[in-house]
Amino acid sequence: MLCPAALAVGKEMGLPGTTTCECRDLPEPVLLPGCVPLHGADLLEPLQNRSDPVYQLMIDLGRDYLLAEGFIVNTMDALEHETLLAFKELSDKGAYPPAYAVGPFTRRRSADSDEVKHSCLRWLDNQPDGSVLYVSFGSGGTLSTVQTAELAAGLEASGQRFLWVVHHPNDKDSSAAYLGTAATDADPLSYLPDGFVERINGTGLLVPLWAPQVEILNHVAVGGFMSHGGWNSTLETVAAGVPMVAWPLYAEQRMNAVILSSDRVGLALWERPPLGKDGAVVPREEVAALVRELMEGEKGAAARKKAGHLRDEAEIASAPGGPQDRALAVVAGMISLHQKSHGE
Structure with missing residues (x-):
């Protein structure tokens, strides 16, 4: 902004x-x-x-x-x-x-406890290391009804394991779930294609509306993240060392996708839509190809290597006495000096 x-x-x-x-x-x-x-x-x-x-x-x-x-x-x-x-x-x-x-500031992982562990984490415990694609478009991101169906078909066709946090579709607003403006009593899974839930049983897990994202991204079974690319999600995936497929929806997310998919950062797979094609439905074939490339392809391997490097840099940045501490010390000193100069 x-x-x-x-x-x-x-x-x-x-x-x-x-x-x-x-x-x-x-x-x-x-x-x-x-x-x-x-x-x-x-x-x-x-x-x-x-x-x-x-x-x-x-x-x-x-x-x-x-x-x-x-x-x-x-x-x-x-x-x-x-x-x-x-x-x-x-x-x-x-x-x-x-x-x-002063970053990266992200929510810390909750302490592991079988009593409070979300069911999706228990499902991940039974999946091979690095085999699961986590799919979530944040607390506010929504897809159209047609795009939701194409995403479902693409995930199924990819042959990859996935954990998808499903929101209600909205045909008018890609941020309709933001602050609960798309609230409805309907089950979001009811909008998925007929037979989809039954067909993906065993390879995919569908979680309605919310899941513990930080814990999921840091789970050893997760090998990729399909995300809207909001900045909080970006920093959380950086801290976890997980590569992304960027799917920007609103706000500054398109700019984030440009940065994250650039040669400079290399964390995400994303291709700018052709001129005049913004908002067009991404067909299931492209979804499947993107998922397979991230999880099994050369571009995905390169992004995974870069993600690991950024995770190491994030740990260095947030270590005691590191760049984060030093930047915050400068800010604290500036505020203190300002207060003294104003007699506060």
């Missing part, structure tokens, strides 16, 4: 602050210092259409960010090294307030 603040960078670089087309129609990628090139269609939806009432709000928010004395960012150097370096250079020149990479 910091993209509107790029106007300040553009001004410093002598670039015009306006365009003659919508962001989504820009002929060339958007190049921000230290960032992976972004297509206009990768940006937040309100920024793609200047007639959107939220567009001006986003621009104003971007400018207001410049009033901050610093940004506390839940990330780490190994994940966004070039971006953090470029941001520091711009901050040193006075273009931006400084950014402090």
Whole structure:
């Protein structure tokens, strides 16, 4: 959501602050210092259409960010090294307030206990190491009815083991489950294709609405994650060392997918939809091919190796006295100095 603040960078670089087309129609990628090139269609939806009432709000928010004395960012150097370096250079020149990479902050795993262990974890206990694809689109992500059916068929056709957290489909809003706005008494499994539940018995597990994600990602049986690519889920999969198939749905998730699938990070498999095909249904054949590539293919093996490296870097970053502690110490010192200067 910091993209509107790029106007300040553009001004410093002598670039015009306006365009003659919508962001989504820009002929060339958007190049921000230290960032992976972004297509206009990768940006937040309100920024793609200047007639959107939220567009001006986003621009104003971007400018207001410049009033901050610093940004506390839940990330780490190994994940966004070039971006953090470029941001520091711009901050040193006075273009931006400084950014402090204090991540990765993620929820800790619960202590193992057979009495409180979720049934899906007990199912994972009986699966081979690294054999299960975990499928979840977060607490808010929803697929259309048709896409839900195609995803189910693709998972079945892939021949891979999977654990899928199933939400109710929604044909109008890809974030309909966010904050419970899609609440219904219907069983989400009832929307799946006829006979699907019975056919995948033994190779797949369906969990309605919620599952303990951190514990699942850190289970030895899990070898991949099909995710919407929200930042919390991204950091949780980084901390667990699990590679991803990115399936962005809303908010900044498209930008996350670009970064995570880039050569720079290499954690996720994702292909940008062809021009004009955003929102199109991903057919079962493509779903199956993506799943097999992640779990068995060369690209999946490369992503798995990168995921392991990022997990090691996350442990280093969050170790006592490590980069996370040092960044937080700087922030604490800045706050303390501010309080003293104001007699608080």
